[in-house]
Amino acid sequence: MDQTSRLLLVLGVITLAGILGLIWRTTQGRAKLLKSGLQVDLKELGATKNGVSVTAFGERITFLQFSSEFCATCKSTARVFGELESHSSDVLHIEVDITNRLDLANKYNILQTPTTLVLDKRGVVQSRIGGAPKQNTLEEQLGTFVI
Amino acid sequence: MAKPQIDPRGPRFGAAITATALAVTIYLGLDASTEAAAFTLLLVLTALFAIGAIFGTSKHPYAWLFKTFVRPRLGAPVELEDAAPPQFAQAVGLFVAGVGVVLHLAGVEYGLVAAAAAAFVASFLNSVFNYCLGCQMYLGLKRLKVIR
Numbered sequence: 118m119d120q121t122s123r124l125l126l127v128l129g130v131i132t133l134a135g136i137l138g139l140i141w142r143t144t145q146g147r148a149k150l151l152k153s154g155l156q157v158d159l160k161e162l163g164a165t166k167n168g169v170s171v172t173a174f175g176e177r178i179t180f181l182q183f184s185s186e187f188c189a190t191c192k193s194t195a196r197v198f199g200e201l202e203s204h205s206s207d208v209l210h211i212e213v214d215i216t217n218r219l220d221l222a223n224k225y226n227i228l229q230t231p232t233t234l235v236l237d238k239r240g241v242v243q244s245r246i247g248g249a250p251k252q253n254t255l256e257e258q259l260g261t262f263v264i
Numbered sequence: 265m266a267k268p269q270i271d272p273r274g275p276r277f278g279a280a281i282t283a284t285a286l287a288v289t290i291y292l293g294l295d296a297s298t299e300a301a302a303f304t305l306l307l308v309l310t311a312l313f314a315i316g317a318i319f320g321t322s323k324h325p326y327a328w329l330f331k332t333f334v335r336p337r338l339g340a341p342v343e344l345e346d347a348a349p350p351q352f353a354q355a356v357g358l359f360v361a362g363v364g365v366v367l368h369l370a371g372v373e374y375g376l377v378a379a380a381a382a383a384f385v386a387s388f389l390n391s392v393f394n395y396c397l398g399c400q401m402y403l404g405l406k407r408l409k410v411i412r
Contacts, residue, residue, distance in 0.1 A: 118294045124291070126291075126294060127291050130287070130381050131287065133385065134385040134388040142393055187352040187402040189394075196343075219407060228404050230399075
C-alpha cells in the first residue's frame with residue numbers, strides 16, 4: 118500500500134476515535150427523564166450508609182448511585198453527591214455496589230457505572246444520569262425538586 | 265482494607281504512549297514490506313499490557329517514566345483513584361492485542377491492523393478524554409456473562 122493511503126487510513130482511525138470521544142463527552146453526565154414511574158424498593162436494594170441500613174428516602178430528593186469494582190469515576194461521583202448532601206438536609210445520597218448484584222443491574226438496566234437514578238421523596242425514579250454527572254446537570258436536578 | 269491508590273494522570277500518560285505506538289503499528293501493518301516490524305511492535309505492546317494486567321499499572325515501565333520525568337513537573341493530583349480499574353483496562357488491552365497476534369499468526373489479512381485499531385481507539389479515548397473504555401465495559405461484560 119502506498120504511503121499516502123496508509124497515512125490517510127491512520128488519520129481516519131484517529132478521527133474516528135476523536136468523534137467517538139466527543140460523542141461520549143456530550144452524552145455523559147446528563148440527566149435523562151424517565152417516565153417509567155418505577156418505585157425503588159429499599160429492602161431489595163439492601164443499601165447501607167455509614168454501616169446502617171437505609172430505610173427512608175431523602176425528604177426532597179434521593180440520588181441513588183450504582184457503582185462497581187472497576188469504575189474510574191465512581192469515587193469522584195460519590196464525593197460530589199456527598200458534598201451536595203452535606204449542604205442540604207433533604208437530599209440523600211445512596212451508593213450501591215452492583216458488582217455482585219446483577220439482579221439490580223438487570224432490573225434497573227445498568228450498562229455503565231456510575232449510573233445515578235434521581236428519585237423523588239416517595240422513591241419513584243424521575244431521571245437517570247449515566248456517567249459522572251456534570252455540574253449543571255446537578256443544579257437542574259436539584260432545581261426541579263424545589264418545594 | 266484501603267484499596268491501593270494511584271495518580272490518575274499516570275495511566276493517561278501511559279495510554280498516550282500506547283496510542284502513539286499503536287498508530288505506528290497500524291501504519292506499518294498496512295504494507296507487506298513493513299508488516300514484520302508491525303508484528304514485532306504489537307508483540308512488545310502485548311507484553312507491556314501483560315505487565316500492566318498482571319502486576320498493576322504502577323509496576324508498568326510507563327509508570328516509572330511518569331514518576332521520574334513527568335510527575336515532578338506537575339502539581340499534586342486533585343484526587344487519587346483506585347488502582348483496580350486501570351489494571352482491568354490493561355487486561356482488556358492485553359486481550360485485544362493478543363487477538364491481533366493470534367490473527368496475524370493465523371495469516372488473517374489485516375487482522376493485526378484491525379486489532380491495533382481497536383486498541384488504538386481505547387487508548388486514545390483514555391489519554392485524550394480520560395475515558396476508561398475497559399472500565400466502562402466491565403459491567404456490560406458481566407451482565408452478558410462474558411466474564412464472571
